[in-house]
Amino acid sequence: xxxxxxxxxxxxxxxxxFLRSRNGLHHQHVGSVHAVxxxxxxxxxxxxxxxxxxxxxIWVVPSASIVASDPxxxxxxxxxxxxxxxxxxxxxxxxxxxxxx
Amino acid sequence: xxxxxxxxxxTVADSCxxxxxxxxxxxxxxxxxxxxxxxGNIALxxxxxxxxLLHVLGDEDELAYFxxxxxxxxxxxxxxxxxxxxxxxxxxxxxxxxxxxxWPALVTSSVASDVRGVAEKAVKENAYHLxxxxxxxxxLGDGTEESHRRMAxxxxxxxxxxxxxxxxxxxxRVEPVxxxxxxxxxxxxxxxxxxxGDGWHTEHLGCLxxxxxxxxxxxxxxxx
Numbered sequence: 375x376x377x378x379x380x381x382x383x384x385x386x387x388x389x390x391x392f393l394r395s396r397n398g399l400h401h402q403h404v405g406s407v408h409a410v411x412x413x414x415x416x417x418x419x420x421x422x423x424x425x426x427x428x429x430x431x432i433w434v435v436p437s438a439s440i441v442a443s444d445p446x447x448x449x450x451x452x453x454x455x456x457x458x459x460x461x462x463x464x465x466x467x468x469x470x471x472x473x474x475x
Numbered sequence: 476x477x478x479x480x481x482x483x484x485x486t487v488a489d490s491c492x493x494x495x496x497x498x499x500x501x502x503x504x505x506x507x508x509x510x511x512x513x514x515g516n517i518a519l520x521x522x523x524x525x526x527x528l529l530h531v532l533g534d535e536d537e538l539a540y541f542x543x544x545x546x547x548x549x550x551x552x553x554x555x556x557x558x559x560x561x562x563x564x565x566x567x568x569x570x571x572x573x574x575x576x577x578w579p580a581l582v583t584s585s586v587a588s589d590v591r592g593v594a595e596k597a598v599k600e601n602a603y604h605l606x607x608x609x610x611x612x613x614x615l616g617d618g619t620e621e622s623h624r625r626m627a628x629x630x631x632x633x634x635x636x637x638x639x640x641x642x643x644x645x646x647x648r649v650e651p652v653x654x655x656x657x658x659x660x661x662x663x664x665x666x667x668x669x670x671x672g673d674g675w676h677t678e679h680l681g682c683l684x685x686x687x688x689x690x691x692x693x694x695x696x697x698x699x
Binding site for chain 2: 408413414
């Protein structure tokens with residue numbers, strides 16, 4: 375398995391950390407930690423990223439499991455969307471009472 | 476509050492205060508950045524616990540910064556120098572295993588409500604300290620040849636300091652973790668150090684206090 379960039383410390387793998395700040399929201403990526411296994415990854419994520427009450431749930435994922443798009447493909451992947459402003463939800467009013475948008 | 480319960484609170488408060496200071500000595504020196512923050516978090520939890528109890532017992536600054544070594548009533552194990560990382564994590568484990576009984580007892584016993592408030596918060600904090608320290612004891616004990624040797628050496632050095640913190644449930648909590656860590660579980664009956672209850676301490680407390688108290692003594696009453 376290819377090792378992610380920044381892997382060091384005699385091979386301590388890198389883990390991506392996702393936090394959910396409250397019920398009803400989705401987990402969001404906040405950063406990464408080094409850890410030798412899942413237990414340490416959860417503990418390190420807790421200690422590094424939840425010191426100010428940021429989360430009620432933590433996900434950790436091995437960075438090596440992340441599949442990323444190739445930066446060289448950005449024109450063909452993303453450029454076509456830029457000209458399609460009608461896809462933005464700016465042509466109608468969001469009703470009162472709809473939250474988390 | 477009875478004299479006995481004040482003595483118990485002072486022992487817990489001083490133990491948390493000094494262990495907090497020892498852990499704070501790791502700041503910027505821990506093996507990894509993540510662990511550096513973890514030890515800092517634990518040190519801050521312990522400091523908060525100590526402050527909460529000292530505040531009940533009197534003026535917290537007066538008690539922390541203007542008592543001399545013989546007036547401290549901490550468990551001796553908390554004042555020992557950090558040693559290596561194995562020693563530090565094993566000491567944290569042994570002390571957390573003690574506090575795991577102390578805090579629930581303070582919640583249920585009929586002490587002042589402000590003590591109960593400190594204890595209720597501390598129960599959750601200590602559960603994490605115990606978990607974090609246990610995982611390191613197992614990792615290092617059941618790790619490489621060198622990490623096992625260091626953890627075994629730390630156990631040899633710390634076991635004689637269990638006298639003030641070890642009760643039946645402490646052994647029941649500690650021994651399975653040591654066994655999982657592939658360490659030889661020492662004898663419950665082995666010799667142990669005398670209590671600090673009468674003001675006896677190791678030579679290390681004076682040096683610790685010289686650093687911890689120097690600023691407050693150089694500038695008495697200073698405000699941030």
